[in-house]
Amino acid sequence: MSEHTCSESQDLIVLSTDSDSGKEIDEMTSRVLPPDVTFAPSRSPTRTGRGNEEHSPLLASRVEHEYGLFENNFPDDPEYQEVIRVAESAIEEGFLPERIFQGSSGSYFVKDQDGKTVGVFKPKDEEPYGQLNPKWTKWMHKLCCPCCFGRSCLVPNQGYLSEAGASVVDQKLQLNVVPKTRVVKLASDTFNYNAIDRAKSITKKNILEKLPNVGRHFHRIGLPPKTGSFQFFVNNFKDADFWLRKFDNEDLPISTATRLQHLFERLVVLDYIIRNTDRGNDNWLIRYEPATSRGQSEEESEWNFVDNPVISVAAIDNGLAFPFKHPDEWRAYPYHWAWLPQAKVPFSDEIRDLVLPQLSDMNFVQDLCDDLWELFKTDKGFDRRTFDGQMSVMRGQILNLTQALKDKKSPVQLVQMPVVTVERNKSGNGRSRTESETFTQSFSHRAPFFSWC
Ligand SMILES: Nc1ncnc2c1ncn2[C@@H]1O[C@H](COP(=O)(O)OP(=O)(O)O)[C@@H](O)[C@H]1O
């Protein structure tokens, strides 16, 4: 290992310690509490310090002490913050997240106080590689056939980061096809916990009830919060597969078909950049509402209003992307959209104007890598060299995509281009930049494993 790599891994240690700082603060606050403080009324752990401002900060600290210090603060994004607050309050009031049963791992529909779904939460430790994956078939698979389990090109047990990373790429390029996704911490009785955590939580609750003086010293009451991705739930969408079959038989109005084509291209751009290995037509959703007229009576007919048709696309389930090397030939993980008729149409001016100026700008691409670094480094298993591999693949994908857009290729032609990695040869880490950055491109001239047409 070079000196440079060593110093990076030292940084890493500092960073992962940092991510636990919430715990340290929590322990500190509980230590400074005077023994005679009475309990604050039951409130959401993330609402500590809000409301009740007239009370001393000690009361807020007390609530943190009672529930554990949650870290779901998104001051840069009030909309996201609000939805998370709603979800936390709902959990506190007993509207608990529900497991999505068709899923391959532990994923949950998170509710608001009316029981309406507002988000999809995927905890890290319930991913296929996570310790608490609730699906026993996956567990057997991992145990009996480890070499065939999972995708060897992906970083194991970081699916939640891939979900949030897809949202970073989507927002940065203004594609607006990924429902907003970030990393949060949530606790709920309906999540999969091991017996020890459950027993600990019950014992602490009992002690707190019977011996409040002892219970007061507990670091946290209740089940431990889980780290995972939280994606906004989108309403009135159905699997793309459902609508695409329908559109085969009924012609869409031209303007709607054009809009769908543009949204499809955004999905292609997203998937290609993040090298999504799991984009089946069940992992993107379409919302379609045909034009409707209002004002039904005959007298009103002259005054009928026609609502424009609605068509939108949502790219969900982005947890199997950002590989650190290109997938092997024998398991190519094709983009399933490549078989759709829409993929044979050359990229439109709309998508070229939207993304080409940014993707051709090296500073923009470096900024994107930096934003992903900020996100990915928060994982305890973060490894700088693996991350560099992920970025080399992504830069290679961006290089191909840029060329394809310039040459007015179609998505089918794009996926037939030889894959390339672009390695950044530079010391330093994170957002630091030098004048003398160099890049090494390596092309693979392998013929694609699949015939795409
Ligand atoms: N953000 C979302 N908005 C609306 N529905 C969603 C969303 N995410 C997931 N779903 C629904 O939940 C199902 C399973 O979610 P998915 O993310 O595909 O999980 P898995 O990784 O288990 O396949 C999807 O097929 C879709 O119907």
Ligand SMILES: [Mg+2]
């Ligand atoms: Mg899925």
